[in-house]
Amino acid sequence: MxxxxxxxxxxxxxxxxxxxxxxxxxxxxxxxxxxxxxxxxAFDSHADTHTLFAILLGGLLGFFLxxxxxxxxxxxxxxxxxxxxxxxxDAHEAGKSGWMILVGDGLHNFxxxxxxxxxxxxxxxLGIIAAVAIIAHEIPQEIGxxxxxxxxxxxxxxxxxxxxxxxxxxxxxxLLGYFTLxxxxxxxxxxxxxxxSGFIYIAVSDLMPQMQRRATLRETIxxxxxxxLGVAIVLFLTGGAHSH
Numbered sequence: 720m721x722x723x724x725x726x727x728x729x730x731x732x733x734x735x736x737x738x739x740x741x742x743x744x745x746x747x748x749x750x751x752x753x754x755x756x757x758x759x760x761a762f763d764s765h766a767d768t769h770t771l772f773a774i775l776l777g778g779l780l781g782f783f784l785x786x787x788x789x790x791x792x793x794x795x796x797x798x799x800x801x802x803x804x805x806x807x808x809d810a811h812e813a814g815k816s817g818w819m820i821l822v823g824d825g826l827h828n829f830x831x832x833x834x835x836x837x838x839x840x841x842x843x844x845l846g847i848i849a850a851v852a853i854i855a856h857e858i859p860q861e862i863g864x865x866x867x868x869x870x871x872x873x874x875x876x877x878x879x880x881x882x883x884x885x886x887x888x889x890x891x892x893x894l895l896g897y898f899t900l901x902x903x904x905x906x907x908x909x910x911x912x913x914x915x916s917g918f919i920y921i922a923v924s925d926l927m928p929q930m931q932r933r934a935t936l937r938e939t940i941x942x943x944x945x946x947x948l949g950v951a952i953v954l955f956l957t958g959g960a961h962s963h
Contacts, residue, residue, distance in 0.1 A: 722854045723886045726861030727879050739933075742926050743942045745855045747949020749922040752852040753915035755950075756957050760841050761908035761915070771912045778916025783924070817871030820864050825885040831857075832892025833900075834914035840900050841907050848956045849914070855949070856921060857886075 761771055831853050839846030861882060868878035900907055930942050 720883070720886065722857035723861055723879070723883050725858050726865060726882075727875075729858070729862055739929075740941070740945060741855065741859045742929055743945035744949045745852075745859065746922045746926050746930070747946035747951075748848075748852045748855045748953055749918040749926075749949075751950040751953040752848050753918040755953060756845055756848060757838065757841075757911045757915045757918075760845060761911040764908040766905070766908040771908065774909055774912045775916050778913045779920050782917055782920040786924075817868050817873060820867050821881055821885050824860075824864055824882070825888045828886050828889040829892035830914075830917070832889035832894075833896035833910065834892075834917075835889070836893045836896030837900055837907050837910035837914065840897070840904065841911060844957060848953055851952065851956070852918065853889075856918075856926075859926075861886075 758775075762768065835846060835849050835853065838849035864882060865878055868881065869875065873881065896910075900910065933939065933942065
């Protein structure tokens, strides 16, 4: 709810600078959540180390393939691009990509829900951090989705409502994850590692390349500071975990 509403406000106000800031902050939060907290937690458990690393590798490659499939399904045609399309072809294609984004987003949110449940069951502090990491990452992503949906001919209200319904899949995933993983606590380390592979993949392959386009020192300094702030937020929240 937080990330969707923030995305709606920002994308309707088109505060581009703010979105860029969110991307840098997300990188710090996603990488430090996975590398400083979720992975150590999983490896501290009695789970087999080789299996955990295999899941990490499988997760990274799996996310790569999923992204590739989604990209390959997008057909980039424009009216007047030299191909002969019937009039209105692009609106039709954009409409299809709008629905595809919603389905992909729904599944993504569903797995986020399972991850948050696994994190809370492993350690309540980790649960809070995982939720913060997901909210931070979702805001720029939802803004991107909003723009695609508006281009696909959705009204602002419809784009907001459909996005909200998709985000509620996280609640479904959370409840399902919570009750399933309570019965099978041995799975928690594996779910944490899989989730971490998603966090690392998103940060390194999706968000960081966006940041690399800003090459000047004036643009790099705020990025580095915001990444550091993201790491500091996670360390602050996990510091609470060690003092108990």
